Amino acid sequence: MNFRTGYLAIVGRPNVGKSTLNNRLVGAKVSITSKKAQTTRHRIHGILTTEDCQFIFVDTPGFQMQHRNALNRMMNRSVTQTLSDVDVVLFVIEAGRWGSGEDEIVTVLPDNRPVLLVINKVDRMQDKGQLLPFMQKMAETYPFAAIVPISAEKGQGVDELLKVAAGHLPEAPPVFDADDITDRSERFLAAEMLREKLFRNLGEELPYGIAVEIEKFEQEGNLRRIHAAVIVDKQAHKGIVIGKDGERLKRISTDARKDMEQLFGGRVWLETWVKVKSGWADDERVLKSLGYE
Numbered sequence: 001m002n003f004r005t006g007y008l009a010i011v012g013r014p015n016v017g018k019s020t021l022n023n024r025l026v027g028a029k030v031s032i033t034s035k036k037a038q039t040t041r042h043r044i045h046g047i048l049t050t051e052d053c054q055f056i057f058v059d060t061p062g063f064q065m066q067h068r069n070a071l072n073r074m075m076n077r078s079v080t081q082t083l084s085d086v087d088v089v090l091f092v093i094e095a096g097r098w099g100s101g102e103d104e105i106v107t108v109l110p111d112n113r114p115v116l117l118v119i120n121k122v123d124r125m126q127d128k129g130q131l132l133p134f135m136q137k138m139a140e141t142y143p144f145a146a147i148v149p150i151s152a153e154k155g156q157g158v159d160e161l162l163k164v165a166a167g168h169l170p171e172a173p174p175v176f177d178a179d180d181i182t183d184r185s186e187r188f189l190a191a192e193m194l195r196e197k198l199f200r201n202l203g204e205e206l207p208y209g210i211a212v213e214i215e216k217f218e219q220e221g222n223l224r225r226i227h228a229a230v231i232v233d234k235q236a237h238k239g240i241v242i243g244k245d246g247e248r249l250k251r252i253s254t255d256a257r258k259d260m261e262q263l264f265g266g267r268v269w270l271e272t273w274v275k276v277k278s279g280w281a282d283d284e285r286v287l288k289s290l291g292y293e
């Protein structure tokens with residue numbers, strides 16, 4: 001078989017396990033995961049190179065149907081753009097669940113691209129006998145090129161998924177070096193790491209409209225000096241992020257720094273502070289300056 005290279009988009013409503021799948025596929029933590037929905041806002045390219053294939057994964061943001069502000073409009077637009085641009089679409093759903101979120105996604109699926117239905121979280125299915133009938137029902141819902149049950153968390157079915165996906169990629173030489181995990185810069189990854197820690201540490205208190213801006217990223221030998229601003233929408237949110245006596249932001253920064261050191265393979269000096277930019281989530285111009293597409 002000649003070498004195959006292609007782009008794959010992972011779509012699905014929030015929380016179905018897209019980031020977990022992406023991480024499982026590329027074997028490195030390039031995409032953030034969180035129990036809280038709606039954590040992935042940027043397109044992330046994870047790359048997997050095998051002996052005869054290069055898969056370039058594009059992680060798309062979850063659809064947002066509740067808050068119709070500028071940020072969410074841009075997120076939905078970015079999903080549509082991504083899908084018309086790839087070789088294969090992986091549409092991830094949860095085992096046994098098909099709801100209005102899925103109906104909405106079907107409306108933006110490209111009809112000239114193979115769409116693989118990935119049924120995730122099969123490990124959570126209590127009655128395994130339900131899987132086959134569910135797959136049959138799904139086959140009648142949309143002309144999927146294939147239906148593959150997996151558990152992104154446990155790794156089940158993932159090899160089969162890759163095999164099926166490979167069959168839909170065009171014959172082409174690799175685009176990236178075999179060692180590349182991601183084509184995103186370390187600066188971007190640093191922002192993602194910090195953002196993940198904010199999501200995890202703030203939990204339900206997480207203010208709507210929070211972002212991270214890397215203001216300075218310098219490398220001296222194996223030491224990286226990073227200045228990061230946490231952008232919040234309202235003055236009142238600043239205190240929530242900082243916490244009593246600054247304890248919370250300190251903990252978030254320490255957690256993020258440890259992850260960065262592991263990912264970059266070197267020491268990291270991280271300074272974080274909180275900045276208030278009123279109405280940023282409603283302002284497309286500000287969004288663009290923060291790197292949202």
Ligand SMILES: Nc1nc2c(ncn2[C@@H]2O[C@H](COP(=O)(O)OP(=O)(O)OP(=O)(O)O)[C@@H](O)[C@H]2O)c(=O)[nH]1
Pocket residue numbers: 012013014015016017018019020021032033034035036037038039040061062120121122123124150151152153154
């Ligand atoms: N039991 C089980 N849980 C899973 C599996 N895959 C993902 N999860 C969990 O589901 C939750 C959501 O996973 P994510 O990967 O963050 O989901 P996502 O689709 O990227 O979510 P957004 O970024 O909000 O769009 C996390 O708590 C995961 O640990 C799986 O195969 N089995």
